[in-house]
Amino acid sequence: MTRDDLFNINAGIVRDLVSAVADNCPGAFIHIISNPVNSTVPIAAEVLKQKGVYDPKKLFGVTTLDVVRANTFVAQRKNLKLIDVDVPVVGGHAGITILPLLSKTKPSASFTGEEIEELTVRIQNAGTEVVEAKAGAGSATLSMAYAAARFVESSLRALDGDGDVYECSFVQSDLTELPFFASRVKLGRKGVEALIPSDLQGLTEYEQKALEALKPELKASIEKGIAFAQKQTVAA
Ligand SMILES: NC(=O)C1=CN([C@@H]2O[C@H](COP(=O)(O)OP(=O)(O)OC[C@H]3O[C@@H](n4cnc5c(N)ncnc54)[C@H](O)[C@@H]3O)[C@@H](O)[C@H]2O)C=CC1
Ligand SMILES: O=C([O-])CC(=O)C(=O)O
Structure with missing residues (x-):
C-alpha cells in the first residue's frame, strides 16, 4: 500500500474534520498528518476556502x-x-x-x-x-x-x-x-x-x-486533492 492508496479513505475524513474545524475554530493552526499529505493539505485548503476562512499561513502538512x-x-x-x-x-x-x-x-x-x-x-x-x-x-x-x-x-x-x-x-x-x-x-x-x-x-x-x-508527481497529487474537494460541496 502506498500513501496514495490511502486517498480514498482519508480524503473524506480530512474533508469532514477540516470542515468541523472551519465551523468551530477557524483561526486555529491546522496540522495535517493524514496521508497522502501531498493531497490532503490541498483538500483542507479547498474546504477552508469554501467556508470562507482559508488562511494559508495557518495550514500545515506535517513533514x-x-x-x-x-x-x-x-x-x-x-x-x-x-x-x-x-x-x-x-x-x-x-x-x-x-x-x-x-x-x-x-x-x-x-x-x-x-x-x-x-x-x-x-x-x-x-x-x-x-x-x-x-x-x-x-x-x-x-x-x-x-x-x-x-x-x-x-x-x-x-x-x-x-x-x-x-x-x-x-x-x-x-x-x-x-x-x-x-x-x-x-x-x-x-x-x-x-x-x-x-x-x-x-x-x-x-x-x-x-x-x-x-514536480510532476507532486503536481498531480496536489491537483487530485483539489479536484476531489471541488467536486464536493461542503455544507455552509
Ligand atoms: N505525515 C506523516 O509523517 C505520517 C503520517 N501517517 C499517516 O497517519 C495516519 C494514521 O496512521 P496510523 O496511526 O498508522 O493508522 P491507524 O490505522 O493505526 O490509526 C488510524 C486511527 O484513525 C481512526 N479513525 C478512523 N476513521 C476516523 C474518522 N472518521 N475520524 C476520526 N478518526 C478516525 C481509527 O479509529 C484509528 O484509531 C495515516 O493516514 C498514515 O498514513 C503515518 C505516519 C507518518
Ligand atoms: O508511509 C506511510 O503511510 C506512513 C508515513 O507517512 C511515514 O511513515 O512517513
Missing part, C-alpha cells in the same frame, strides 16, 4: 518525520551527535517527492556520490519500509508521534512569541511553480511568517535534477 529520519540517518552515517544535525527536506511527503538536501546539512558534512544516492533513497522509502514491515497493521507510530509532538511544540513556541522557530512543512508556497511545497518555514504568532528560499539556492546537480523530477 517533520522526513527531517527526523534525514537527521538520524546522516548522524549515524557520519558519526555525528544527532542533536547537532539538521538536514532540510523539501518537496512533499511521498517517495521521490521527499527531497533531503544533503548539501545543506548542518554541521557541514561531505558525502560521496554513492552515499548521497543511498541516503536519499533510504529517507524517501523509510515510511514505506515500516508500512511493509507492519503488513497491514498501520504505519510508523512512535516516530510519527515524535514528529507530530515536535511540530506542535514548535507551533506553540511560535504562538508564544519565540522569534526563532523554524521547521520544514508542506504549505502554500511560491518558492516553485507548484501551489504547495515543503520547505523550511519561519513560524510566528500568525503561522507561517516567512518561507525560507535559501535552501533551494545553490543546489547540487543531483538535487536540482531530483527537484525537477519530483
Whole structure:
C-alpha cells in the first residue's frame, strides 16, 4: 500500500474534520498528518476556502518525520551527535517527492556520490519500509508521534512569541511553480511568517535534477486533492 492508496479513505475524513474545524475554530493552526499529505493539505485548503476562512499561513502538512529520519540517518552515517544535525527536506511527503538536501546539512558534512544516492533513497522509502514491515497493521507510530509532538511544540513556541522557530512543512508556497511545497518555514504568532528560499539556492546537480523530477508527481497529487474537494460541496 502506498500513501496514495490511502486517498480514498482519508480524503473524506480530512474533508469532514477540516470542515468541523472551519465551523468551530477557524483561526486555529491546522496540522495535517493524514496521508497522502501531498493531497490532503490541498483538500483542507479547498474546504477552508469554501467556508470562507482559508488562511494559508495557518495550514500545515506535517513533514517533520522526513527531517527526523534525514537527521538520524546522516548522524549515524557520519558519526555525528544527532542533536547537532539538521538536514532540510523539501518537496512533499511521498517517495521521490521527499527531497533531503544533503548539501545543506548542518554541521557541514561531505558525502560521496554513492552515499548521497543511498541516503536519499533510504529517507524517501523509510515510511514505506515500516508500512511493509507492519503488513497491514498501520504505519510508523512512535516516530510519527515524535514528529507530530515536535511540530506542535514548535507551533506553540511560535504562538508564544519565540522569534526563532523554524521547521520544514508542506504549505502554500511560491518558492516553485507548484501551489504547495515543503520547505523550511519561519513560524510566528500568525503561522507561517516567512518561507525560507535559501535552501533551494545553490543546489547540487543531483538535487536540482531530483527537484525537477519530483514536480510532476507532486503536481498531480496536489491537483487530485483539489479536484476531489471541488467536486464536493461542503455544507455552509
Ligand atoms: N505525515 C506523516 O509523517 C505520517 C503520517 N501517517 C499517516 O497517519 C495516519 C494514521 O496512521 P496510523 O496511526 O498508522 O493508522 P491507524 O490505522 O493505526 O490509526 C488510524 C486511527 O484513525 C481512526 N479513525 C478512523 N476513521 C476516523 C474518522 N472518521 N475520524 C476520526 N478518526 C478516525 C481509527 O479509529 C484509528 O484509531 C495515516 O493516514 C498514515 O498514513 C503515518 C505516519 C507518518
Ligand atoms: O508511509 C506511510 O503511510 C506512513 C508515513 O507517512 C511515514 O511513515 O512517513
